[in-house]
Amino acid sequence: QxxxxxxxxxxxxxxxxxxxxxxxxxxxxxxxxxxxxxxxxxxxxxxxxxxxxxxxxxxxxxxxxxxxxxxxxxxxxxxxxxxxxxxxxxxxxxxxxxxxxxxxxxxxxxxxxxxxxxxxxxxxxxxxxxxxxxxxxxxxxxxxxxxxxxxxxxxxxxxxxxxxxxxxxxxxxxxxxDAEHHDLVLAVTSHAPHLIAYTMVGVADDLRRVTDSEVIKYSAAGFRDFTRIAASDPTMWRDVFLNNKEATLEILGRFTEELFALQRAIRTGDGDHLFDYFTHTRAIRRGII
Ligand code: NAD
Structure with missing residues (x-):
């Protein structure tokens, strides 16, 4: 032994x-x-x-x-x-x-x-x-x-x-x-996704037309998969964001830029933009097991 x-x-x-x-x-x-x-x-x-x-x-x-x-x-x-x-x-x-x-x-x-x-x-x-x-x-x-x-x-x-x-x-x-690189990589792979998942649950909660029971009843689609991590411990996640401010804010800045671009494409009916964006990001996502 x-x-x-x-x-x-x-x-x-x-x-x-x-x-x-x-x-x-x-x-x-x-x-x-x-x-x-x-x-x-x-x-x-x-x-x-x-x-x-x-x-x-x-x-x-x-x-x-x-x-x-x-x-x-x-x-x-x-x-x-x-x-x-x-x-x-x-x-x-x-x-x-x-x-x-x-x-x-x-x-x-x-x-x-x-x-x-x-x-x-x-x-x-x-x-x-x-x-x-x-x-x-x-x-x-x-x-x-x-x-x-x-x-x-x-x-x-x-x-x-x-x-x-x-x-x-x-x-x-x-x-x-090294520490700085770690904090930036984790901001994009873990910290921002948790924040966005928490936000999505907040959005559903805020939308009074969709009752709580509907959120639960129909959540088999994207909502359930996407928000699983929003059940995580609030103390842990409060501390993550208070302590990885710079990197999280940088990633959130980029996230909102991309989100606004998609929002604009939807408003203007720019299907090519949506299609190209989803094709590109799907290829990346499929490379992750
Ligand atoms: P947890 O909430 O399951 O456990 C935290 C433990 O720390 C609890 O037993 C709590 O009683 C104890 N605790 C809190 N304050 C304390 C104090 N002042 N003195 C002594 N004990 C105290 O959390 P966890 O998920 O095990 O996370 C612990 C650490 O691991 C965190 O720093 C977190 O960032 C990190 N981490 C978490 C994950 C995850 O997905 N949960 C993944 C990797 C790293």
Whole structure:
């Protein structure tokens, strides 16, 4: 049997991503012990009840004591306070990583709290569902999905390789990317689509002529597929937009330009424009499995 990639891992925040990581690490026998901490008593009770983590601690500090790897799995807005809280308890040579959906803001918030001798290697698994909380995780979440590592200046090569081995062990393909590029790519592939999905539900709600029951009854068409992600956690998504302002605004600017062009084509009856646009974008979409 192979040696574990890490001896002791601490998961801070016990929602969808942390619970999936826990089950995936256990499935592949990748780590020794896993401790966990979540802010709410209710989440900690649930975690104990379902066997999520080998030990659920009542403080982040206790969970991090002696850990070789600490994974911050809290909403982006909570990253800094958690980093501050655990900093005095991190052992030398340990690695701190996170799974936040935005990277520049997390690096700026967490980085300054990481003590000398502790590695900080931000990360982001490109995997998720619209569900949240400790019961929503499953071991297969990361299978064949990307995990982007966003090393900071002077990140230690051996520490990066070890973290890469963990993510590969849970089924992901790992790539390194810089923070700004990450935030722009994710703005177009994830952040703007979530905002637009939330908006579409808001539009249906606002249109009083279409009653709620009609939205539900007839939603088998585009609405249901298109708005699935609008069932996602509001805290997480509020924090994404507050922390990826620049890139999201850039993508939304481009989105509204394209939308206005289509709106004009519809108003003027420019079928060629619509046809060419849909032909071009369909070809791109069909290339995505
Ligand atoms: P979740 O809502 O399922 O879980 C968040 C957990 O953090 C909960 O257990 C909550 O109790 C805990 N928490 C909140 N504030 C805390 C604090 N101050 N201290 C300790 N615990 C606290 O969320 P999730 O989907 O697992 O997301 C966690 C992180 O992963 C976020 O940063 C998010 O951006 C990122 N992420 C999410 C997805 C996704 O699709 N859901 C995908 C990739 C990355």
């Amino acid at each position: 192979r040696a574990p990639v890490y001896g002791k891992v601490a998961l801070i925040g016990l929602g969808l991503i942390a619970s999936s990581l826990f089950w995936a690490m256990k499935r592949a026998n990748l780590v020794g012990t896993v401790t966990g901490y979540a802010r709410s008593q209710e989440t900690r009770d649930t975690a104990r009840e379902i066997g999520l983590c080998d030990e659920v601690c009542d403080s982040a500090a206790a969970a991090c004591e002696g850990a070789d790897l600490i994974v911050l799995c809290v909403p982006i807005g909570a990253m800094e306070s958690v980093a501050q809280e655990i900093a005095p308890y991190l052992k030398k040579g340990a690695t701190v990583t996170d799974v936040g959906s935005v990277k520049r803001a997390v690096i700026d918030a967490v980085g300054p709290h990481i003590p000398e001798g502790v590695h900080f290697i931000p990360g982001h698994p490109l995997a998720g569902t619209e569900h949240s909380g400790p019961r929503s995780g499953f071991a297969e979440l990361f299978d064949n999905r990307w995990c982007l590592l966003v090393p900071v200046e002077n990140s230690d090569a051996a520490a990066i390789a070890q973290l890469r081995a963990l993510w590969e062990g849970v089924g992901s393909n790992v790539e390194e990317m």
